[in-house]
Amino acid sequence: MHKTIGILAHVDAGKTTFSEQLLYHTNTIRHRGRVDHQDSFLDSHTIEKNRGITIFADQGIFTYNNSTYYIIDTPGHVDFSPEMERAIQVMDYAIIIISAVDGIEGHTETVWQLLRKHHVPTFFFINKTDYEGTDPTSVLAEIRSTLSENVCDITTSFDEELIEFLAERDEVLLETYMDSGFDKDLWTQTLKLMVKENKIFPCASGSALKDIGIVEFLEKLDSLTTTFYKSDDVFAAQVYKIRHDESGNRVTYLKLVNGTLKVRDSVTYNEQTEKITQIRQYSGNKFKTTDQAIAGELVAVTGLTNASIGDGLGVFAQKTEFDMIPTLKSKVLFNASVHVKEILRCFKLLDAEDPSLRIFWDEYFQEIHVHVMGVIQLEVLEQIVLERFGFHVSFGEPKILYKETIGNSVHGYGHFEPLRHYAEVHLLIESAARNSGITFTNICHANDLSTGNQNLVKHHLFERDHHGLLTGSTLTDVKITLLTGRGHNEHTHGGDFREATYRALRQGLEKAENILLEPFYDFTIKVNMDLIGRILSDIQQAAGSFEPPENSGDNVFIKGRVPVATFMNYSTTFASFTHGKGSLSLVYGGYDRCHNTEEIIDRLGYNKEADPEYTSTSIFCAKGKGYPVYWHEAEAAMHCL
Structure with a gap:
């Protein structure tokens, strides 16, 4: 059985450390790396090691109880959320890591919404419970109140609380329980089915760094997940990643959803046909070649020169549409001694690997523009261009992308x-x-x-x-x-x-009647009651709107919408006057009428x-x-x- 499991989290929740533990306990790696020690197996890129964050969605492979697991460690920083979303499309199950210290953070909600959009069955793991003062029970309550009331605690298997939780959601199971008592196999199979159907979301807790609760969670993950792929059916696959290897070969990463794929097979996509020249199985940054892949596997192939991320291959004609859309654009600045065509060629390669960049050549002004999520992404792009192509580039100040x-x-x-x-x-x-x-x-x-x-x-x-x-x-x-x-x-x-x-x-x-649109955030703010006046004033000055605040003990929750242009740098201000004790969640909320249309028209001068x-x-x-x-x-x- 092949299972693709995605590991997702807000940055610094312990996602990569958790992934390393899974690989270690299944004898895939001999040494458990750490992000802060720059020796993790999955964060193998130099830039990831230097920055201490996951930037690229890399995969590891392990076997456990006769199943082959492909785990995808995804970026947790909002600037790299398009990379995370592209990986979601091929996941059979997902694990959201939540820090017991910080609870649900802004990016956690974005991750949850994307998983619901793609109907990916989801587990939770409350991490860092070894920290003094943490309370997994309160974090579980926060998950239930913020994300879904259908989250159940599986830390101690079928205790009375879990039995009641499931019985409330399955009348047949309740009747069977009342008539003939508890049958563990029946309850396990029912829970497995409810997880698969996105009716229940299991949650456990522990510490990835201290190796607490990891093996127990893996056992439950294995018993509560199942996949069924038809290897004897017609070929179908989906593209979820594009890379270029050290020799410059275009490498296309696929999830096979039906049939088999062999070297030298002809593959049809976008009304064209090309021949597969090599099939690779990657784990970390290393791969081994194979002559054949079957349904359920994640593989990388060479020979496809024009396939793009989200494309369906074979009889899988559906192309995935993505929600994580950059709201900023920036001009590429480079030395005049380098020909613009060479710069553009390199950025076109990056555009294939990350289509959210939407590299644009402005013929009239002779400029290259990129679309980005934030300034951290621009800093990383500078390093990537230097490392891969040997060019020093910089970027102009990011500007809002209007529509x-x-x-x-x-x-x-x-x-x-x-x-x-x-x-x-x-x-x-x-x-x-x-x-x-x-x-x-x-x-x-x-x-x-x-x-x-x-x-x-x-x-x-x-x-x-x-x-x-x-x-x-x-x-x-x-x-x-x-x-x-x-x-x-x-x-x-x-x-x-x-x-x-x-x-x-x-x-x-x-x-x-022409209308100018600008990007908006949907925000959720939690602060002490004493700060409510300051918060509401800031929202109004930022041309935002909000719902009636809701009290919760000494804290107050405020939800609403606000333009990206006026709030994109607010997190620094917020952290300063709340002294790090409030929480600010900003989720991309699409485009709406611009709050200062005339000013923007005058500024852009089109x-x-x-x-x-x-x-x-x-x-x-x-x-x-x-x-x-x-x-x-x-x-x-x-x-x-």
Whole structure:
């Protein structure tokens, strides 16, 4: 049986130390490393050793009771949460490590929400119980009140409390218990099923550093987890990581969910087929090659040159969408002696390994921009570029990533007809739910526009981010419908429908109620009652909103929303005036209306008339010569009306 187990936590909760203990007790490693000693098996990268934090989601393999376990040690720092989320998509089970000293912290809630989104059955381990003054019972109560009331204590197996807990949630089990008493096998199988179905979340406690409770937890983990993969079925897999080895080979990490995979097999993905040239099994930074992999295994392969993270292979056509989206962007600064194309080539490799970077080349300003979660990520990127490529780079001050949408419905018309070219596109552009992105529907009849050209319109709408009119920021949260269009058997050429589609979109935006969006945090703050006035004042000054505060003993809880721009550095201020005794949880809460639209428009200074990649002006042809028709006159000139 193959089981993929993810280890997740807020930074410094003891996640890597916990993982090292599992590997040690299953005879995978001879020495238990520590992050602070720079000798842990899973944090093998030089940068991880130097910084003492996990940055990359690396895996270890061990066997226990006839099962093969793949454990993925994920980053705990919020700046590297996209790496953590990419690993979640292939987990069979997850273990959230919570420090008994600190309790639930900001990133813990983010981890929990992502695991629920991907329906990953979850265990908890309350760590650091050896510290003086810690109380696992109170931490368990906090988990139940903050995350889920369906968390049960499995530290002492089937005691009276656990029996009552399960019986409350399974009437059949309760009736059996009343009729014939306690049957351990039945209760274990029921608990295993309830865990698998995300109805129950088991919790234990101990100390990873002092090796307390680890073996007992492993025994329970083994008895309460199960997987079933069909190796005799058709091949299907999912890509969860991309790396490049020391020889520059692109290495694609896969989770096989069906069938088998052999060296020299041909694999289909994204409408292309490539041949597998090598299959590797990684544990830490070392690997061994194998001729075949079967369903349930995590392997790395060479030979796939274009597969990207989240792609499905074989019959698994689904592509995973990720929630951890950077809200900052920064300009890459480098020495003029290095050619920009060489810098861009290196960053494109990094972009394949971390697609959340969304490396962007600004042709007009001749600049490279990266999207990031925070300043720690930029510091790490500097080290990675120097170590891997030998370049010294730095980054400009991170700036908020704004987006734009519309507040009404408009028709957009685009026509492109210089001499010997022809394409016309009509779009309906409607406002959509916040944080829904761009969606597309098609009601165009094939009699008006061929299916191939209809597909071209859709392709051009999704081939890149499109600019809004207020600041040139990315357009989002719109539903676009292709109404009709026209091509020409002789004069329509490649690129004509790109021109017509872009112009139709832009022409529609010219008539729309354009809205600027900014990223928000959902926050939860816990402070002593004496500080409530200061906190509420700070939230209001930061253009945030909050729900009625809730009292809990001497403390008060405040929940609400606040712009990232005004709160991204608040944690330092908060720690200072609370003297480290309060808690501040900031979870990315999507985009919403910008609180200072006019100020941002003035600051960014975008000129919609001077955007080299976009125009709302259509091109028509008369007497063998093309001429422009400006957006406010374009509708009347269209051929399809």
